[in-house]
Amino acid sequence: MTPPAPSGPVVLLGCGRLGSAIVEGWLKTGAVDPSDLIILTPSAKPVAEQARARGARINPPHDELEAARVLVLAVKPAMWRTALAPLIARLGPRTQLVSVMAGVSAADMSEVSARPVARVMPTTAVAQARGVAAVWSADPGALETARDLFSPMAEVVDLETEGQIDAATAVAGSAPAFIYAFVQALADAGQAEGLSMEAARRLARGALRSAGAGVETDEALEALVARIASPGGTTRAGLDAMSASGDLERAATAAVTAAVQRARAF
Template sequence: MSESVLKSLSGPVVLLGAGKMGGAMLEGWLKLGLPAGKAVVLDPNLPADAAAALAARGVAVNPALADIPAPSVLLLAVKPQVAPDALPPLAPLVGAGTLVVSIMAGRTLAFMSAIFGAGAAIVRSIPNTPAAIGRGVSVCVPGANVSAAQRDLASALLGAIGIVEWIDDEALMDAATAVSGSGPAYAFLLAEVMAQAGAAAGLPPELAARIARATVAGAGALMDQSDLPAATLRQNVTSPGGTTAAALGVLMNETAGFGPLMVEAVAAATRRGKELAG
């Protein structure tokens, strides 16, 4: 599905910003069959060697805006703080058949509609960092003018870097970002504090760090490959009265345990997302 959608585009896919996330997406599109000649990269900060490598593959790099054919997609992958300056020059590119997809944190559909026009078809999305290895999560909300076909196109584009989930209420975007966008940091912190706890219990710090990292990564891979709920997987590794049960008795404390802390953390991230959106 994704491959056929990308191969059938009439106009180019214009990528604004080819940093880590944008670059990962571009590589995913090319692997899925997007012809290199239909990819356009706009990034004045792209290193010369990276620009030359893309150009050698047939990707257009920083052409004059007037030379870009009417795009099928304009994907916005720049940092949100540069958006007020970087987006307006691209407004003439957005025609009736153009889908605008944003992966900028905090920039709302209304913000982008004010730049590209009230009739523009816009999808707002936020991927997370595992997209760099094709294991990301992208949560998307469609604007009012996005057709079913354009929604499928957005799914194909974002599906190149992981799974895609849709919500209909933009007000939920901050909560989704707090869970999935910020979520990898929570997993990294878990490995970090597990290592510190292991060292405090007497393990050599380097060994504690290695086994904590491998344990978090392995548990994540097991959960990914299993159809069982996370709670069931947890129960399956917890013997009554055993060592895991003793540890979970602390971590699952109803007032001071991991659950209440995570609720508080996600709420804080959600509030901050609303503040940044402004």
């Protein structure tokens, strides 16, 4: 017989950039019913107020945490011990932990909390229900909980080992910023070739949207490239120049390596 799905509130600890995106995604997709949502936040946040208007509880008395099925840790890695310490004794024995923090090991969180932990590395596009989220846990129940919370608003990618999460942080969590930075560099280069700042900015953003639309087709990246780069054409000339310089690979490797090292240094 299949065990009943765990019930009880979902507690979100930290409602900053990522925490707010997660709440937005839950509200948008209904993955968490607002009446089942508790948000713990030191300062007022617009999205938490939206959730409150739909039935969520913001900073309720700690005895309301006892029934929680899961606590999602979304504070900065340097803050987690301080933020979690006053809550541990208030959590019921069945409350699982799901961490979206970079660089904090499941073993450390399990040791402090004496409960199973899943790690998730999402992008902030969970807010639009178009995120991607790497997930890992040694505990099948916690893994299932993490998947339930994120799959309605993100493509969930299972990792084989916890060690892979630092690379996933770079290639998913951080990568949208790397891509925005590249698109900004393209806009700057377009300006150097004579476009106005406004036209370069709008064209580069539009190109990013177009690239995103291509990805939505699920075709391989190589096929998407080939579709635009006809032999002897302008795109092929640009790609060949990038490839000959080796700068793109160098920049991508440098960004991912630095992000991985940063995650390992928390």
